[in-house]
Amino acid sequence: MLAIAASDLHKSYRRGATVTPVLRGADFHVQVGEAVFLIGPSGSGKSTLLSILGCLLTPDSGTLEILGRAVETLSAREATELRLRSIGFVFQRFQLIEGLSALDNVCIPLKLAGWPAGKARRRAAELLERVGLADHLRARPGRMSAGQCQRVAIARALALEPQLILADEPTASLDAHSGQEIMTLFRALMRDHQVTAVVVTHDPRIFSFADRICEVVEGRVRAAEAVA
Amino acid sequence: MVEFAVKTLLADRGKMFTALVGVVFSVVLVNIQGGLFFGLIQKASMLVDHGRADIWVGHKKIHNVDFPRDIPRRWVHRIRTIPGVAHAEPYVVGVTQMTLPSGGFEPVFVVGVDERTLMGNAWNLSQGRPEDVRRTDGIIVDELEDDKLDRPRVGDLRELNGVRARVVAKSHGVMGFLVNPYVFTTYARAVAYTGKSPDRCSYFLVRLEEGVDPHAVCQAIRSRIPEVEAYTRDEYSRISVNYWMTRTGLGISFGAATLLGLAVGMIVVAQTLYALVLDRLAEFATLKAIGAKERQIVTIVISHALVMALAGSMIGLGLVVLAQRWFSSPRAPIAISAELALGSSLLVTAICIVSALLPYSRIRKVDPVSVMH
Ligand SMILES: Nc1ncnc2c1ncn2[C@@H]1O[C@H](COP(=O)(O)OP(=O)(O)OP(=O)(O)O)[C@@H](O)[C@H]1O
Ligand SMILES: [Mg+2]
Numbered sequence: 001m002l003a004i005a006a007s008d009l010h011k012s013y014r015r016g017a018t019v020t021p022v023l024r025g026a027d028f029h030v031q032v033g034e035a036v037f038l039i040g041p042s043g044s045g046k047s048t049l050l051s052i053l054g055c056l057l058t059p060d061s062g063t064l065e066i067l068g069r070a071v072e073t074l075s076a077r078e079a080t081e082l083r084l085r086s087i088g089f090v091f092q093r094f095q096l097i098e099g100l101s102a103l104d105n106v107c108i109p110l111k112l113a114g115w116p117a118g119k120a121r122r123r124a125a126e127l128l129e130r131v132g133l134a135d136h137l138r139a140r141p142g143r144m145s146a147g148q149c150q151r152v153a154i155a156r157a158l159a160l161e162p163q164l165i166l167a168d169e170p171t172a173s174l175d176a177h178s179g180q181e182i183m184t185l186f187r188a189l190m191r192d193h194q195v196t197a198v199v200v201t202h203d204p205r206i207f208s209f210a211d212r213i214c215e216v217v218e219g220r221v222r223a224a225e226a227v228a
Numbered sequence: 229m230v231e232f233a234v235k236t237l238l239a240d241r242g243k244m245f246t247a248l249v250g251v252v253f254s255v256v257l258v259n260i261q262g263g264l265f266f267g268l269i270q271k272a273s274m275l276v277d278h279g280r281a282d283i284w285v286g287h288k289k290i291h292n293v294d295f296p297r298d299i300p301r302r303w304v305h306r307i308r309t310i311p312g313v314a315h316a317e318p319y320v321v322g323v324t325q326m327t328l329p330s331g332g333f334e335p336v337f338v339v340g341v342d343e344r345t346l347m348g349n350a351w352n353l354s355q356g357r358p359e360d361v362r363r364t365d366g367i368i369v370d371e372l373e374d375d376k377l378d379r380p381r382v383g384d385l386r387e388l389n390g391v392r393a394r395v396v397a398k399s400h401g402v403m404g405f406l407v408n409p410y411v412f413t414t415y416a417r418a419v420a421y422t423g424k425s426p427d428r429c430s431y432f433l434v435r436l437e438e439g440v441d442p443h444a445v446c447q448a449i450r451s452r453i454p455e456v457e458a459y460t461r462d463e464y465s466r467i468s469v470n471y472w473m474t475r476t477g478l479g480i481s482f483g484a485a486t487l488l489g490l491a492v493g494m495i496v497v498a499q500t501l502y503a504l505v506l507d508r509l510a511e512f513a514t515l516k517a518i519g520a521k522e523r524q525i526v527t528i529v530i531s532h533a534l535v536m537a538l539a540g541s542m543i544g545l546g547l548v549v550l551a552q553r554w555f556s557s558p559r560a561p562i563a564i565s566a567e568l569a570l571g572s573s574l575l576v577t578a579i580c581i582v583s584a585l586l587p588y589s590r591i592r593k594v595d596p597v598s599v600m601h
Contacts, residue, residue, distance in 0.1 A: 047600045056517055056597040063442055077521070084519025095514040095599055099239025104232070111232065112520050140239075156518075 002065070003164055004030040004053060005198035009062035011048055022048045023059065024219030032163075035190060035197040037207065039224055040216035046200040047168055049216060053198060054087055054166045056078040067163055084112055088157030088195075090167035094149040096141040102128055102152045103137040109159045127155040131185060147178030151185070158189060165190070165197040171206055183209045229524050233531030236511075240504060244536075247500035251540020251576060252547065254493030258486055258572040259548040259564055260343035265482040266568065267561030272405040272472045275321070275339065279348040281433035282442050284464040285316070285449055288457050292471040293464065294337060295402060296321050296430035303453050304432050310448045312440035317342035320415055320430035322422030323408070327387040328378040336411045337404065338388065340418020340429075347433045350412040355382050356397025361412060366396035372558055373409035388421040401558030405472055434458075437498050490579065498583030501532060505587035516596035525591060533584035537577035544576075545569055 009021040022045040030036050038046050051057035052064065055071055063069040067086055074082065083089075090227035096105050106124035107117075115123070128137055131151040141149050150170060157165055170186070183206045190197055198211070207213060215224040237244050255536045271279070276284060285307060286289075287297040307316040320340030325333045341349045341361070349358050349414045350368040361368055367386070369377055380386060387393065388411065402410055411421075419426045434449075436442060442460040449458040459467065473479045505512070512525065550565060556562040 035366065051597045051600050054517075055599065080519050080521055089518055089599075091514075091599055095510070095517075097236065097511050097514070098508075099236040100232070104235060108515070109518055111229065112515075112518070112524060117231065178567075183363070 001032045001139045002029055003032045003034070004028060004198070005063075005065040005069055006053070007063050009049070009052060009064065010060045010227065011045070011052065011057070012060060022219060023052075023062075026062070026216070026219060026221045028053075028214070028221045030196055030198060032196055033190075034080045035187070035199065035211045037210035037213045038198060038200045038216060038221070039202065039213060042202075044216045045219060047215050049221070050166050050168055050198065050200050053084055054089060075183050084109060085160055086164060088160075088162040090150070090153050090157050090165065090170045092155045092169040092172045094141070094146075094173070096149055096152055096156075098141055101140055102133060102144070102148075102155075105141070105152055106155045106159055109113045109156060113160055124155070124159065125158060128152070130189070131155045145178075146173050146175075147182060150174060150178070150182050153184060154189070158193065158195075161179050161193055163196060165195050168202055169202065171201065171203050176205060179203060179206055188219065204225070229527040230531045233528045234535055235241065236508070237504075237532055237535055240496055240507075243500050243504045243507075247497050247504075248540050250493045250496030250500065251580065252544040253313070253496070254490050254576050254579075255541050255544025255553070255572055256547050257489035257493065258575065259545070259568060260551060260562060261482055261486040261489065262568045262572065263548075263552065263556075263562035263564040264560060265478070266564040266565065267556070268405070269469050269473060270561070270563055271403060271477065273468040274402065274404055275348065275410075276461055276465040276468060277435060278351050278402075279461070280435075281319075281347055281461060282436045283305060283434035283449070283458055283460055285432040285456050285458045286430065288455055288547075289381070290457055290459075290464075291467060293468045294321060294406065298424060298428040298430055301427050301429045303456065304429075306452050307432055307434060307449055310445060310452060311385075312437055312445045313450075314435045314437045315345065316434045317347055318415055319347055319348050319431040319433045320418040320422065320424065321430045322418065322424060326377065326393075326411065327390075329376050329386075332378070334376050334409065336388070336409050337406075338418045338421045339412045340408055340415040340422075341412065343414045343416065345460045347393050347435070350397070350399045350402055350410070352399050352401055353397050354400040358397070360396040361414060363394070363396050365392050365394040366413060367393045367417075368397045368399060368412040369395055369401055369409060370402045370425045371398045371446045372403060376407075376409055377533075389423055391417075391420050393417075402530050403558055423428060432456075490575075493576075494579045494583050497533075497536060497580055498586055501529075501536070501584055502587045502590070504532070505529070505591060509591065510599070512591045513594045513596050513598045516594065517599045522592075526588065529584050529588045529591065530581060533580040534577065537573075537580040540580075541573040541576060545573065 006028040009023045009026040012019050012021040040046050052059050103124050106127055107120045110120035133151055187209050213224040216222050248350055287299050301318050303320055304316050322338050324338050326336045327333050384395050446458040552562045
């Protein structure tokens with residue numbers, strides 16, 4: 001079964017008169033439960049592709065099905081709902097809310113989904129325990145290390161048990177050791193929840209965590225040769 | 229989402245404090261300005277508000293308690309026969325000059341009350357008793373007007389229109405809208421002090437029997453004596469206040485000053501909310517990316533504004549109560565009604581919400597895809 005079925009995606013950025021074509025007929029398919037890593041030179045369009053898969057960006061043309069739903073047919077509201085309930089995002093710079101504690105950060109998606117406060121807090125505490133931050137529930141992002149912040153971000157991404165996780169360079173802000181730790185944790189959590197993942201990365205040290213590696217080159221996606 | 233808004237707001241104490249100062253400033257300003265305004269304008273109807281008459285009867289065109297036009301005194305008998313009237317007495321308000329021991333003089337308002345009922349007499353006496361006004365040559369003046377009247381003590385003599393007057397009691401805070409002091413005395417002496425004819429008077433003050441409708445009696449008085457106008461206490465109080473309100477532009481100047489202050493306060497709030505949001509555009513983009521609906525974003529922004537408005541109003545009103553206690557005086561009374569306090573808080577809340585629209589318009593434009601870059 002396919003979690004992602006993207007065919008012939010095109011996307012150009014227009015700024016005034018200049019048009020930058022980024023995706024030029026990209027095909028990309030991911031099985032449910034698979035962890036696929038996306039690599040490619042800087043500026044090749046990896047983040048663009050990930051944004052499209054995350055319903056944050058609309059392709060100029062092509063067809064896209066995420067978790068069995070044709071994205072073109074979704075209203076803005078439905079797309080927002082799909083992101084909230086079915087897709088978890090992990091970003092390079094964590095994107096935690098500075099003024100909130102680790103616990104409150106993990107509570108955000110739960111609150112957005114309308115969970116009552118007490119239930120959301122219990123769930124968030126449980127998740128933070130699972131990522132090894134039981135002692136840091138009250139800590140603010142500013143007081144935590146990069147590795148700890150990324151753990152909080154992963155806990156937040158998993159809060160509503162999404163079927164798909166999209167991660168953009170999740171280890172780029174971490175040192176080698178924390179990178180390994182985060183990816184080990186990430187794979188373990190993926191197994192527990194049978195989650196599908198697409199991870200954009202430049203970091204060859206974590207390639208071993210991938211089921212499959214694809215490369216974005218010249219606006220298309222193909223199986224990576226060197227590391228496969 | 230409200231909890232989220234409060235927590236993020238509390239996380240940036242510096243900005244929150246600045247915005248609070250803006251709200252507090254606005255609330256205090258509106259209440260003090262408004263309180264001073266109402267305090268001042270209410271002096272225009274002092275005699276009516278404290279006169280204990282249910283109905284004021286005067287010349288057809290009366291429009292201000294301090295500036296009556298005299299009417300024949302004998303009409304009072306016709307009023308007394310109207311059903312529902314308990315009693316009606318003539319009352320004089322007139323202008324004359326008081327000659328001072330220093331050789332100076334001072335224009336004063338002479339108020340002449342019925343000798344038997346003392347209706348409309350001075351109140352809040354600090355020395356003497358109201359009935360002392362019946363004593364020979366007796367007048368009552370206010371102790372806050374001491375400077376204008378060469379500091380008279382009880383027992384001291386003055387001259388009004390060349391006629392002897394003796395201070396028999398003193399009030400505290402009986403001051404009108406104008407700078408001229410009130411001098412209370414009996415009807416007969418007031419006529420002499422003002423040089424009026426003894427068969428004329430300025431008003432008839434009417435007391436009603438229990439449970440009688442004042443408007444019906446006013447109507448009866450008007451039809452019995454077509455040359456007069458009759459108003460209930462509240463009506464004549466309002467008319468006297470409106471006289472100064474409309475003829476002086478006082479409302480406009482106080483109102484303009486208040487609006488200006490409000491604008492300054494609100495610019496501070498809008499500015500701070502905007503800065504707060506600008507700092508966190510990335511966080512709003514994140515919220516949108518992970519699935520916040522537009523309505524939820526609006527809730528956050530409005531909560532920010534509401535928390536500010538609520539906290540600022542409470543602190544502001546607390547300060548206003550203190551300021552009123554310390555600074556309100558009979559000369560410059562600060563009259564803050566529940567309506568003013570509540571109204572100002574609602575106004576400030578409304579403006580806070582409006583000033584949150586500016587930052588919101590900025591958040592609206594944030595594209596969630598920006599979290600990827
Ligand atoms: N909003 C935008 N407007 C115009 N051009 C853009 C925009 N976003 C990205 N681009 C351009 O599109 C191209 C692809 O960008 P993208 O971020 O997808 O690359 P990437 O593979 O993620 O690169 P990196 O490895 O550096 O993160 C780049 O040339 C970039 O300059
Ligand atoms: Mg990128």
